[in-house]
Amino acid sequence: xxxxxxxxxxxxxxxxxxxxxxxxxxxxxxxxxxxxxxxxxxxxxxxxxxxxxxxxxxxxxxxxxxxxxxxxxxxxxxxxxxxxxxxxxxxxxxxxxxxxxxxxxxxxxxxxxxxxxxxxxxxxxxxxxxxxxxxxxxxxxxxxxxxxxxxxxxxxxxxxxxxxxxxxxxxxxxxxxxxx
Amino acid sequence: xxxxxxxxxxxxxxxxxxxxxxxxxxxxxxxxxxxxxxxxxxxxxxxxxxxxxxxxxxxxxxxxxxxxxxxxxxxxxxxxxxxxxxxxxxxxxxxxxxxxxxxxxxxxxxxxxxxxxxxxxxxxxxxxxxxxxxxxxxxxxxxxxxxxxxxxxxxxxxxxxxxxxxxxxxxxxxxxxxxx
Numbered sequence: 001x002x003x004x005x006x007x008x009x010x011x012x013x014x015x016x017x018x019x020x021x022x023x024x025x026x027x028x029x030x031x032x033x034x035x036x037x038x039x040x041x042x043x044x045x046x047x048x049x050x051x052x053x054x055x056x057x058x059x060x061x062x063x064x065x066x067x068x069x070x071x072x073x074x075x076x077x078x079x080x081x082x083x084x085x086x087x088x089x090x091x092x093x094x095x096x097x098x099x100x101x102x103x104x105x106x107x108x109x110x111x112x113x114x115x116x117x118x119x120x121x122x123x124x125x126x127x128x129x130x131x132x133x134x135x136x137x138x139x140x141x142x143x144x145x146x147x148x149x150x151x152x153x154x155x156x157x158x159x160x161x162x163x164x165x166x167x168x169x170x171x172x173x174x175x176x177x178x179x180x
Numbered sequence: 181x182x183x184x185x186x187x188x189x190x191x192x193x194x195x196x197x198x199x200x201x202x203x204x205x206x207x208x209x210x211x212x213x214x215x216x217x218x219x220x221x222x223x224x225x226x227x228x229x230x231x232x233x234x235x236x237x238x239x240x241x242x243x244x245x246x247x248x249x250x251x252x253x254x255x256x257x258x259x260x261x262x263x264x265x266x267x268x269x270x271x272x273x274x275x276x277x278x279x280x281x282x283x284x285x286x287x288x289x290x291x292x293x294x295x296x297x298x299x300x301x302x303x304x305x306x307x308x309x310x311x312x313x314x315x316x317x318x319x320x321x322x323x324x325x326x327x328x329x330x331x332x333x334x335x336x337x338x339x340x341x342x343x344x345x346x347x348x349x350x351x352x353x354x355x356x357x358x359x360x
Contacts (some may be wrong), residue, residue: 001209001337001338002341003341006207007207007209007210010207011210012199014203014206015202018198020199021201026190026191029181029187033181061221080191089184110268124344125305127278128344130343130345133341134343135345137338137341137343138342138343140343141335141338141342141351144331145331145350147202147327147331148335148351149350149351151331152334154324155321155325155328158181158183161181161313161317162314163311163323164316165310165315168318170325170356171328172312172325174354180182
């Protein structure tokens, strides 16, 4: 389907509560384990989502609106959460994600974007020209990619426990397309 | 990690609220569209989870405890939701799933399972011998496989909208391992 701002906002506004319902107060055996070397735990993923709220989506939207294609976005640090999540609990990260997302949706609303704005182009440092519409659709789809990843990371912890049902569970066949 | 009953219950008890937070009152453009012919929408997946609560997990646990390997499980109808969800809203399905899951967790608690029970074997009509422990681990991992699937189905709707970011979004590379 075409990108529309109301559809994007409807998804973006639900992700923090969905992750909260899934992850808060789960045993750490589910939330702190990863899929092996250089992979992320659910805890790491929530930290990554927080870093995106701070440095990626709204800041990039502002760059497009202010500079168009004349200024490329800053590259995104995919490992920032290693520093930034240190010493925090998963509950604190979930609270922080919900607060930042809510603030950013407020900022998005305040931009009062029209169709002509959504068609404006910016410049991604690796991908080249992209539109504001594509950036906002990617914000929502990026949430989904990480819900997809979290379900896969957690399922991995029961890979042996399910025994022969392994063959029937799609999530256990997933090769981790978003792994670093 | 090893299967433990508390870890399994901690996940099973969260799935209804997580799906509720993600899906309730979302525009139907997200929840009623699928990934193409013979594939499921998020609405279909919730119907499938309901059918599992009615016919799969607790009924199979009872067969293991009562008959061991002498009686194979009934085969599971993967398309039952086509009939059973007809005329219902997604909100009604989410309510029904939450109610049935809560009842089934009550039944699971009432079974008062000990380690020796978890090691008991039953017979899957296609997979052969399986333990009660494996069945319960599969129940939880089956939730995760469908959260994984729902995130992929919804992301598919924005496949074009994200433009060149398509290449960076893992969920859009996922081949749909659990598709029929």
